[in-house]
Amino acid sequence: MSAPDALRRLSTLTLSVQHLGRLPHLSDLVPSSLPSPGATVAASQVPALFREPYILSGYRPVRQDWRCYLLSLFQRHNESLNVWTHLLAGPVLLLRWWANAGTLGYTLDAASLPLALFLLSALTYLGLSVAAHLFQSHSERAHYFFFFLDYVGVAVYQYGCSLGHYFYTSEPAWRESVGFLFLPGAALFGWLSCAGCCLAKLRYRRPYPLQRKVCQLIPTSLAYLLDISPVAHRLLACPWGREAAPHFHALQVACFLLAAFFFSCPVPERFFPGRCDFLGQGHQVFHLFLSLCTVFQLEALFRDYARRRHVVLELFGEGQLWWACASFPALVLCFLLTAAVAMRRVDQKLRSKDE
Template identity: 30%
Template sequence: MSKPSPKSAGKSSAPPHQPARKRRQSVGERVSDVYHEAQRKVAHALTVMWDDLPAWMQDNHFIIRGYRPQSSSFKRSLGSLLYWHNESVNIYTHLLGSIGLIITGMYLHHVIAPRYPSSTIKDRMVIGTFFLCEATCLALSATFHTISNHSVPVAKFGNQLDYLGIVIAIFGSTVPSVYYGFYCYEKLMRTYWIMMGTIGLLVAYATFDPRFRTPKYRPIRASLFIGMGISGVFPVLHALTLYPSIQDVDERMGLRWMLLQGFFYVFGAVIYAARVPERFYPGRFDLVGASHQIFHCFVIMAAVSHMWGLVRAFDWAHSRGGDVCY
């Protein structure tokens, strides 16, 4: 039997080299990867579900889908104007409403106001104040709803702008109503203007002061807003004591249209607070028909109602040549 040669004896009998196996991921690592991948998809999705939202964006759990994810980018938030989501109705009702009020105000200024020789620059200024303030309110509301998905600080600032818009709208509605209601009582007119302006400044300050956002001062801030809203009733009650009949006050101030405006505000606010109809049909009104959207529509109707009352008051005063004082 022949012996193996020295060359063959020196050769290694080890198996050929094989590539190293990848280390198997633990269950925890796999879960983490899935979680981060889901986060990435949510961050780049146009709309997401309620459960995908960070806690600070979760408000109405009856609205299930159509949410924009947190953008952390003004460009992405503004880009959401180009596709449909559950804030689209809120944004466009007030954005288009703001533009519509500006156009209507310009029309009234250039076409209707000059038709009466007794019309003065003061008429144009007080009615213009209404249109400017209402349009500003709606524009600030549309801005808030557009950037509300940016981040916590930006959403808080947008919410402050929204509240400021309410203050501006209340003041802007009061100025022309007081003007025509106290057309023959200039001292009272100025007194009510100063009163409403002072209350408005206090409420605006409370809106932006960090202290008033704390639980301790929240009741005070709420009281200021309620007080400003109620204070608009005092001039009307006062006017009822100055003129011989409710009809006279109605013709001078557009009282019935002011009452209709108040009804629209209150009814819309009740729907918003009750979260109707989505409370009864969760998921059905995610994109169109939710309570907040209905409230926005009632805000527009309230503005139109007040506007029409002012036009009637203007016509009544100047169709008599401005001679309406007893």
């Protein structure tokens, strides 16, 4: 190759590199009118309502544009993992549902309604949890509004679990002892769980006293103990054999107990203040174990459904099945009304504060 040809090729390559340098960046593709989330701030720069014990930084400033909090989904802050652990759990559940429906079989009829409502309840609590952790930093009113909805999601999930456990997992000996009280009790404890959490959030201010945790945990624990009783009876009283469902049930119980521990105790951040602001705080671990609990629960219930779907109507009767499933939207409405009453009290307090 002659020297002139080499120089011409070098010149062409240089021009190509210059054109590549002028390719649009990601920031160029975002409309200039779209707000960007502000930098995170220290705990001392946000009101006490938004501060978490032993979490010293990574807070989002209040009173930003709503779109800033939506875009903070892709920002590093102290709620990021709380959002993403539950946001990713939703698609995982849907993928596992699709896979199990293909391998174990699923037909949309009366016998399958409790399983469908369980999935709906799980997606509800995951979605409302994501909304709460993503948008609660906007203002004091938004904080209460979205966490009240979060409590509604937890109560809906509790009743969805009880439907699946009752119709697919319970054994005859258990049903003969407490079965006739189970679903009414699950509905009552679900409402008490929602009301107790709303009351605790409404009544107590930071730094939260022990009474707040008690007000939250007692009704929630009673709801869980009742909801899990068919599973506990089956694991303790019946041989596991070669079935996979009991093993998944054992995993869901173990994950829930670990989740409850990290929800109740602010560890490890209590021992390392400021070191777990973005990664490793107890509430993030709680979210992770609760997501795993839900995935294992779906796997167990799908196998119980596949084993029992041909006898569900015979065992329980079509009338009881439809009544139990029809009570689901009625309970959701009841939970929403409870949150609305609590939100009304918040609005009254905020108005009196402004006067």
